[in-house]
Amino acid sequence: MKKEEIPQDDGALNKLTKEVVYAVDNTGKYVTELSTGWDVKATALDAAWKDIEERVEAAKQKVLDKQASPILYFMELRLMDLDIVAAYTGFWKWTIKQHIKPGVFEKLSESKLQKYATAFSVSIADLKTMNVNED
Amino acid sequence: MKIEFEHLQAAHCENGVTTNLLRSIGINKITEPLSFGIGSGIFFIQIPFLKINNGPAIAFRTMPGLIFKRTCNRLGVPVIRKKFNSKEQAEKFLEECLQQGHPVGCQVGVYYLTYFPKEYRFHFNAHNLIVYGREEDNYLISDPIMEKVTTLTRYELERVRFAKGALAPRGQIYYPKENTIVTDDKIRAAIKHGIKKSVNDMLHIPLNIAGVKGIATTGKKIKKWRDKLGPQKAGLYLAQLVRMQEEIGTGGGGFRYIYGAFLQEAYAYIPKDELPEISKIFTQSGDLWRTAAVQAAGIYKGRIGSQQDFNIMGDYLLEISEIEKKAFKALSQIKWH
Numbered sequence: 455m456k457k458e459e460i461p462q463d464d465g466a467l468n469k470l471t472k473e474v475v476y477a478v479d480n481t482g483k484y485v486t487e488l489s490t491g492w493d494v495k496a497t498a499l500d501a502a503w504k505d506i507e508e509r510v511e512a513a514k515q516k517v518l519d520k521q522a523s524p525i526l527y528f529m530e531l532r533l534m535d536l537d538i539v540a541a542y543t544g545f546w547k548w549t550i551k552q553h554i555k556p557g558v559f560e561k562l563s564e565s566k567l568q569k570y571a572t573a574f575s576v577s578i579a580d581l582k583t584m585n586v587n588e589d
Numbered sequence: 590m591k592i593e594f595e596h597l598q599a600a601h602c603e604n605g606v607t608t609n610l611l612r613s614i615g616i617n618k619i620t621e622p623l624s625f626g627i628g629s630g631i632f633f634i635q636i637p638f639l640k641i642n643n644g645p646a647i648a649f650r651t652m653p654g655l656i657f658k659r660t661c662n663r664l665g666v667p668v669i670r671k672k673f674n675s676k677e678q679a680e681k682f683l684e685e686c687l688q689q690g691h692p693v694g695c696q697v698g699v700y701y702l703t704y705f706p707k708e709y710r711f712h713f714n715a716h717n718l719i720v721y722g723r724e725e726d727n728y729l730i731s732d733p734i735m736e737k738v739t740t741l742t743r744y745e746l747e748r749v750r751f752a753k754g755a756l757a758p759r760g761q762i763y764y765p766k767e768n769t770i771v772t773d774d775k776i777r778a779a780i781k782h783g784i785k786k787s788v789n790d791m792l793h794i795p796l797n798i799a800g801v802k803g804i805a806t807t808g809k810k811i812k813k814w815r816d817k818l819g820p821q822k823a824g825l826y827l828a829q830l831v832r833m834q835e836e837i838g839t840g841g842g843g844f845r846y847i848y849g850a851f852l853q854e855a856y857a858y859i860p861k862d863e864l865p866e867i868s869k870i871f872t873q874s875g876d877l878w879r880t881a882a883v884q885a886a887g888i889y890k891g892r893i894g895s896q897q898d899f900n901i902m903g904d905y906l907l908e909i910s911e912i913e914k915k916a917f918k919a920l921s922q923i924k925w926h
Contacts, residue, residue: 455841455876466708467837471735474600476622476846478872482865484622484850486600486840488736494879494886495835498828499708501889502642505825509643533642533700534754538712541753 456480457487465491466499506533517584523559524584525550528574531586542573591722594692596731596738600840600847601650604630605733606694606717607657611666613692613721614767618776619660621840626851627663627776627783628656631844632790634799635807642711644829647807649843651790653715653756657694657763659786663779664771670763676747679760683720686764692721692731696761698752704732704739709837714756720746734837773858780855781925788921791913801914808906815899824889827902831882831889842875849875863923870916874909881905 455477467473472488479485513530516522529539536547543550545566552558553570564578571581580586594613599605599621607624611617625631632651639646650656661668673679686693698714699705722729727740741749750760791800798806807830814823834843840850849871856864884902887893 455846455872455879460841466706469706470704471598471737473734473837474598474621474840476600476840476850478849482869484846484853484868492835494882495831497886497890498831498882499836501825501828502644502832503708505643533711535640538754541757 457485460487460489461492461494462489463491463493463496465493465496467491506530514584517556520556523554523556524581525559525570526554527584528570528576528581532574534573539570539573543569545569590687591724591729592687592690592692594719594721594731597733598736599733601625601630601838601844602717602733603653603656604628604847606719607660609719609731609733610657610692610694610765611661611664614666614765614769616664616666616765616769616771618771619664620854622847622851622854623776623780624656624660625844625847626787626855627779628658628660629783629786629790630656631787631848632799633801633803633807633843635803635810637798642829644826645807647830647833649834649839653717654696657717659783660779661765663782664769664775666769666771667766668763669766670761672758673760676751676760679750679762680743680747683762684723686762687720687722691764691767692719693762693764694719695746695750696758696763697746697749698754698758699749700752701745701748703741703745704735712752712754714752714754714758777858780858784855784920784923788917791917792921801910801917804906804913805910808903808910810903811906812896812900812903815894815896820894823899824891824894827885828889831885834878835882842878845871845875845878859925861923861925863919867916867919870912870919874912874916877905877909877912881909 457477457479460475460477468490472490474486475489476484476486510530513527517524517527536550539550540547553562567578567581571578597609599608604621604625608619608621611619630650632648634648636646671682694717697716697718699716700710700712702710719731720728721731726742728746730739730741732739750758752758794800797803814826818826840847849868852864852868881902884905888898
């Protein structure tokens with residue numbers, strides 16, 4: 455890539471910082487230059503977030519339809535998979551799968567609920583009702 | 590408590606931490622491209638059967654932590670590195686380091702990294718930053734991907750140092766020991782060592798998942814994604830590929846440009862005419878990676894998406910694989926003596 459061809463598009467990272475990009479100048483020497491972003495990768499990130507939003511919505515609907523417990527909803531909302539939930543709560547993956555069943559979830563003790571609430575950064579009440587007060 | 594420290598921005602976090610920590614002990618000649626090349630950072634792998642954020646597990650660089658470790662080792666700089674089971678011990682050790690005047694590298698997770706934009710906060714646990722002091726409740730942070738320094742509260746720093754999941758940092762701290770003199774001869778030897786290791790990584794790893802063969806394998810897989818996954822998910826897979834290739838820290842073209850810059854800088858130490866010539870091949874490869882990314886973007890934006898479009902995408906990777914094979918073969922044939 456030539457230095458003049460470095461894209462200066464907008465992107466989410468631009469809120470925080472410009473980033474260093476490497477390119478060659480007109481003598482063929484590598485130099486660095488700051489870039490505000492590149493449309494191609496900004497849209498890649500957008501595509502990933504659109505997918506996440508759809509997964510969160512689908513999970514929410516499943517909970518409302520009593521096919522899953524709110525744990526599924528918060529897992530998707532917090533971008534976690536079973537491995538990550540297991541790491542933050544200390545439960546086995548198999549156990550978490552059980553807790554994702556609405557019937558099992560309803561009978562969970564306060565202390566178990568608290569582990570999920572902590573992992574998802576919500577209160578137990580909000581965990582049960584899928585209530586989210588963002589940041 | 591604030592240590593004299595100069596923050597230099599880098600494309601990639603680990604290169605930047607390596608460069609800045611070495612500078613903090615008076616080793617000023619190791620630029621970002623040199624640390625990336627000496628540390629044999631360049632790589633490609635698609636790990637089979639593993640999914641990250643519901644997409645393919647693709648990396649354009651070597652395992653996190655290795656660039657710092659190898660660069661220091663190859664320059665003969667001893668490294669202190671510690672992991673912790675308890676948060677209290679982790680903070681105590683950090684405080685001791687700062688009191689002794691050592692800026693330290695920390696491995697952290699980005700999900701709770703408060704200064705990052707929300708869009709970047711995934712459960713990725715191998716980000717690196719430098720702590721160079723504390724003012725009351727705020728740790729002074731040099732994050733190499735940023736233009737300026739920043740801060741994190743005690744709680745915020747503890748939280749990211751003890752992020753959980755894959756590659757959990759477990760409070761990991763590292764820094765190079767001072768009082769090492771790095772001569773130009775040492776740098777020359779380290780450059781050769783770094784190149785040889787990269788040649789091996791890119792050409793000689795068995796199975797077809799890594800190196801130039803891995804690039805070709807992913808290219809062939811891409812052609813099947815549309816049928817296998819459906820157009821929408823196939824598009825998301827391509828978006829993931831592009832993010833790994835271009836998102837924060839690769840310097841563009843999946844680190845291929847940084848490697849091109851490395852070979853030019855290497856030439857200043859080792860005047861072999863092949864080095865700047867091979868650097869051009871890496872520029873060509875980086876350019877083609879970016880052309881492929883534009884094609885991928887057409888697909889995940891929904892502008893194009895026929896099987897033919899996926900074939901073109903896959904063929905780009907097959908072509909890149911050939912270009913990089915040529916580049917690494919040429920590197921392997923340099924007569925160093």
